[in-house]
Amino acid sequence: MGSIKAYLQLMRPANIVTAVSDILAGVAIALLFVPVSATVDWPALLALMVSTVGLYGGGVVFNDVFDADLDASERPERPLPSGRASMRGAVGLGAALFLVGMVAAWCVGLSAVLIAMAIVLMCLIYDRWAKHHSLTGPLAMGLCRGLNLLLGMSYSLMALDQVWFLAGVPVIYIAAVTTISRGEVHGGQRMPLLFSATLYAIVVGCVAAFGLYYHGGVWGAGMLLPFVCFVFPPLVKAMQTLKSGDIRKSVKHGVIGLIFLNAAWAAAAGMWPLAFATLLLFPLSSWMAKLFAVT
Template sequence: MAKLKPYLQLMRPANLVTAISDVLAGVSIALLFVPDGSTLDGSVLIALIIATVGLYGGGVVFNDVFDAELDARERPERPIPSGRVSIRSAAGLGSILFLMGVMAAGTVGMLPSGIALAIVVMCLVYDKWAKHHAIAGPLAMGLCRGLNLLLGLGYSLLALDQVWFLAVVPVIYIAAVTTISRGEVHGGQRMPLYFSALLYGVVVACIVAFGVHYQSSILAVGMVLPFILFVFPPLVKAIRTLEAGDVRKSVKHGVIGLIFMNAAWTAAAGMWTLTFATLLLFPLSIWLAKLFAVT
């Protein structure tokens, strides 16, 4: 287990759970466009979950591969700079995870397979180049999450055709979180944090509008409240103090808060079984976050 732990640390297990919630949200929305939306094909859902675990896992592993030199200065305790995992081994793990993700998506269909390949490309673009750019970084990371929602929407080709634009919402959300994360090491600045708060508000508005349009139910859109209560208070504190520790906490809540955002999507779609399943991911992610770093 001791030899396995640094490899698990590279994969950010708590974050992998949030990626699963992306797929559950996408599938929930897709079920609105399936003739018998109450019938869920478990084998397709499992394949999409395996796909997102592989794709997200590969992305975060390669993030550390490309950041090895920087981490040696700023975060020497991480698996690669500490010498517990070689760059070559980490790259091999990331490649295997990417392959697993693409192959699993391929069992669902050609279009999900194409989305999976797009995720691989976007992850590598972000890891290698975009994350060092003030605008390209948040955009590229957001596109990774947006494509992940599309992967779940791949459950129904009709859903992909009709509501593909919903993938913009995770782009906005992750752009907010990524903007906040720029102050993790040296502390934050107020204007970027205010901008992230504005983006959070846009995300809430989009989910509420979707729920009202498709369900016209207060209960269906009520799941945005746990999301709001989870992500906004840490951000408000970070805006007030600008301290690196508070910024890191806000980022952590932003990442794990994806589960509440996706639970809000499933509720807005009226898929209560998947809403419950998504919410169950929260305690799992919190437990994993205590064992492995989120950022």
Template sequence: MNIKAFIQLMRPANLVTAVADVWAGAAIAGAIPPAFDWRSFLTLSAATVGLYGGGVVFNDVFDAQLDAVERPERPIPSGQVSIEAAIFQGTVLHLLGIGAASLCSLESGIIAAAIAILTLSYDRFAKHDAILGPLNMGLCRGLNLLLGVSLIPELLSDYYAVGFLPIIFIAAITMISRGEVHGGHSRTMLFAGILYAVVEIAQLTFGYMQGHLLEALPLVLIHAFMVFKPLLTAYQNPIGPNIGKAVKAGVLSLIIMNAAWCMAFGAWPLGLATLLLLPFSLQLAKWFAVT
């Protein structure tokens, strides 16, 4: 059994960004260490690993025939992992994610189940649609942020609107990722840049409203530099490799964006802890593909 191939199916560097979503959501709910439920916090962190991991495994299951042509080095088309084994892996990860979230609260379990359903709908149907694909993937991330907010379930009604911002950001990444193999269009990069800017301005606005603008500002600026530099290169020359770098930067920058959310809501301990996830994710990105 090729353990590394099974790990590769889960996109480990991407999993870290999913954990960062939950931490940011917890910060938005007002969970500032040490005064909050550590057990539920860690359980929700584990739940998102199962949900995201299961989603990307099923992505490769449904794309097996396409990957055999475009990405033959991936675990399934290369024969390192069978379709049956991948289906089992994805199913177990999803069930573990829903189960872990349900241990925290009914609301957390419902959100987790919705994420699992949305990941499957994206993998099987929506990803090939120019509008539904980005929207579906964005919904997964938006709900993932709210999964963190569900650490304090009664606050979900107060902060559900924040979940729309990851939808915008992830929709932009998903939109430009369509050109990773065959290249894309400059206008797509331009539109993605506008969506990125909308999210960053919103973060600064929330920081101002919460009285923590100065804490959030440096991280928002770092995030902007991280995503706009490769995006500009892809805009100037929208070939596959340049777009791939822009997509990778967008995915990994989620950690910075989530740390900015923590700072915007005054949860600097969680913000610093989230930042520490970045070098870990970057190291994983050297060992495993980021898509």
């Protein structure tokens, strides 16, 4: 059956923490459309967090399931090709995680469960087909993250109705990270990395504009500074060397950097408690990244 650690490796725990930060950011945005006098619906918030753990975990497990043959030649140390986890066990784990994600979303409401269903579908499309193509791969992975932000925003139906388009920003960001990741094994090319840097800059501009328009103001927009300092330097170095190791580091910072980006979303919405709560996920994700591979 394999070891527990091997199955945890399949789930990418450090990445799952970043998915939880998506929910906190989405809820922070949603709270803009909830009466000030209303109390926080903690059961709904917890259910959304559990849902994203299941949905994201299931998605990355099936990613390795579909990539087992390729990993056998390119990354034989991974749990499935190394035999530390079984194919049957991995499929069962992925299906169970998806089920947990769906049930938890159902506890929140119809909109949440429909978004959860869309996430499952998009994860499987990416894992099985889309990631093998230069255009559809980044787009499909980005849509998974955009839908995850929408899952957090499902905390308020009015937020979904009014600012659903904000989910396009994570699509742009993850498209950038996915483009960078194509050079993880054999090294990269400068133009795709430059393109990703441009997408990063667009994301920064979008969140800053949101913060200036809504309640976050200049201080909320300024919360982007930790994000910029975290994701740009590794990318610049990767553009200089084009080495697979530097590209892998840039991808790692891009994934974990989602925590800083989501903290910026929460601050831009003026929800500072949620912004600081999101930042607290960073040491947890960083610690997990030392124990389990991010990519």
